Amino acid sequence: MASKNLFLLAGDGIGPEAMAEVKKLIAAMNGKLDSGFVTDEGLVGGSAYDAHGAAISDADMAKAIAADAVLFGAVGGPKWDKVAYEVRPEAGLLRLRKDMELFANLRPAICYPALAASSSLKQEVVEGLDILIVRELTGGVYFGEPKEIIDLGNGQKRGIDTQVYDTFEIERISGIAFELARTRRNHVTSMEKRNVMKSGVLWNEVVTQTHKAKFSDVKLDHMLADAGGMQLVRWPKQFDVIVTDNLFGDMLSDVAAMLTGSLGMLPSASLGAPDVKTKKRKALYEPVHGSAPDIAGKGIANPIAMIASFAMCLRYSFAMVAEADKLEAAIAAVLDDGLRTKDIMSEGMTEVGTTQMGDAIIAKF
Amino acid sequence: MASKNLFLLAGDGIGPEAMAEVKKLIAAMNGKLDSGFVTDEGLVGGSAYDAHGAAISDADMAKAIAADAVLFGAVGGPKWDKVAYEVRPEAGLLRLRKDMELFANLRPAICYPALAASSSLKQEVVEGLDILIVRELTGGVYFGEPKEIIDLGNGQKRGIDTQVYDTFEIERISGIAFELARTRRNHVTSMEKRNVMKSGVLWNEVVTQTHKAKFSDVKLDHMLADAGGMQLVRWPKQFDVIVTDNLFGDMLSDVAAMLTGSLGMLPSASLGAPDVKTKKRKALYEPVHGSAPDIAGKGIANPIAMIASFAMCLRYSFAMVAEADKLEAAIAAVLDDGLRTKDIMSEGMTEVGTTQMGDAIIAKF
Numbered sequence A, B: 001m002a003s004k005n006l007f008l009l010a011g012d013g014i015g016p017e018a019m020a021e022v023k024k025l026i027a028a029m030n031g032k033l034d035s036g037f038v039t040d041e042g043l044v045g046g047s048a049y050d051a052h053g054a055a056i057s058d059a060d061m062a063k064a065i066a067a068d069a070v071l072f073g074a075v076g077g078p079k080w081d082k083v084a085y086e087v088r089p090e091a092g093l094l095r096l097r098k099d100m101e102l103f104a105n106l107r108p109a110i111c112y113p114a115l116a117a118s119s120s121l122k123q124e125v126v127e128g129l130d131i132l133i134v135r136e137l138t139g140g141v142y143f144g145e146p147k148e149i150i151d152l153g154n155g156q157k158r159g160i161d162t163q164v165y166d167t168f169e170i171e172r173i174s175g176i177a178f179e180l181a182r183t184r185r186n187h188v189t190s191m192e193k194r195n196v197m198k199s200g201v202l203w204n205e206v207v208t209q210t211h212k213a214k215f216s217d218v219k220l221d222h223m224l225a226d227a228g229g230m231q232l233v234r235w236p237k238q239f240d241v242i243v244t245d246n247l248f249g250d251m252l253s254d255v256a257a258m259l260t261g262s263l264g265m266l267p268s269a270s271l272g273a274p275d276v277k278t279k280k281r282k283a284l285y286e287p288v289h290g291s292a293p294d295i296a297g298k299g300i301a302n303p304i305a306m307i308a309s310f311a312m313c314l315r316y317s318f319a320m321v322a323e324a325d326k327l328e329a330a331i332a333a334v335l336d337d338g339l340r341t342k343d344i345m346s347e348g349m350t351e352v353g354t355t356q357m358g359d360a361i362i363a364k365f
């Protein structure tokens, strides 16, 4: 079996602790199933800045591009709050997204049945929730130029960012959303602010055309992004797949994640275009949660989002669908058994640390 | 008593029905209290387009600028979905905001006790909620140039919008937020995406400076806007005043409004700078809800948000604080009596139409 090259970027805060559980899992899979994973590790975020003065080194960047998949932990922390904008921890993640051309960010918002009661929303509103946010990840206001602060004199400065979208960018991200919808409940909701933004007008137009040309079997709705935020809070089950731009996707996927009451549990996948020859997509998998510096190093972080991100990696990068299903089932089973890390602890459950949670999932796998 | 000039722009959909209730209220106040309100009316949105081919005429724009306050209903509807971008219904509202220089949008998110159970969030999460979102309204990506769609040839187009903020704009909006916080729980949370946007870096810097220079008695926190969206859903009561830019404010205030379960009830005020001579601020008051074309003309729309917007007008434009308090109390009392329009109807309550709801509030006032 051909070897599968994984590049691990654990990052800062709880990133390394969560990644350690995935490393155990990979070792177990290589031992038990002869899965053939080969891993290498690099630095990203504050820890890369401390080592090389950049949020990711060129050498690690090259390894990320060459790998079959990148597993990413989390970046940032108060230690690096004052470093220059260009080398702040987030710059490492943004460079990975841009240089690997990971334009499609898949963020499932799933409510684990065992956790439905812990949402701030009423149980009937979130129970059984399963939506997928498809966020454009390499365009929009994140990367458009000019992006600068100008000194106007007289104590006045001007901060500028530019939102830019081209037809092809909207076409390819909506194509992915429609394809994924076909494997789900066949319904896409596209969100923008066409009533205020020209990029929103173009977004709406191109999604509509792409739908008509290639995906007319899928149900398509359009919603203004502010109304979309409202509807996510009011009745999230009305959605199946949501497709939206980089900034709206950032906001809306965070709101959606919080609805589920399962924030520490949610994975994400960032995918590039298929290679013309090998058909393989570049890919990076990361938990939705951040680096949580306040609980780092205490052995109490929840590793489930990182492990679930590895399940997405099995599914999307290696077509190991059975194994991905099995790993997701193992996570659900451990929760059903009442095991909880501190962040999701509730009365009558058994509180465990990071490694115990990882071990329990591996044991069920 | 000097006359108080109100310019009424009822707009489209349920706007005119909701405005009719405010007109009755104004007549009652002029009769009973000799309040001296003088009203004039104009067209905005789709109805202005139908009449003059523009979303607001220059003549009505001049009247809005000259008035002591503008009361605004709602704009838009499927009838105008295909009209050109420059004359779409929203353009009327955007022109009013820009030409009247209404840079400060105050959006209270209050959970009426009688309606706490109707939120999609758990009752304990929203009961007693009272937050105020202060949204910048004349800058950012709404108005920055370039804002255009360029034809690149080869079937490719490029949509561009520009986010721009100058120091003085951030200074004046955060100044309003700090001042309002002093009249409330003395706590401001500023939200931006400084980890991705240069305008966010400047926003953060200027809010921090303004705080240090003039408002250091107020508690100030900074939060990334995506995390802010999450925290609004998780535990909204952690907030008092939130200050943020035009686009984030659009999204976050809609999410906050939906949390309360009282969307049809929420008012807003949009204020300009005080005139150097008269010290009066230009002002426009409008409900947070939209034009709801699906229920327009049926006599079932909820007029409370429009009436509560008029209460804000009494408070901010005419310093009629006692009357504003009394009007807000009348709204709460009618809800406590069990009167409900269709949108907020629940078991055991009494369903009433638009005019009955208006009459009941006026009777309690």
Ligand SMILES: CC(C)[C@H](C(=O)O)[C@@H](O)C(=O)O
Residues within 6 Å of the ligand: A090, A093, A094, A250, B195, B196, B226
């Ligand atoms: C860390 C930050 C740059 C990032 C973003 O804004 O995209 C994060 O919020 C996310 O959603 O992955």
Ligand SMILES: CC(C)[C@H](C(=O)O)[C@@H](O)C(=O)O
Residues within 6 Å of the ligand: A195, A196, A226, B090, B093, B094, B250
């Ligand atoms: C109608 C629209 C232009 C407007 C906005 O985006 O500002 C609305 O959503 C609002 O929040 O007042």
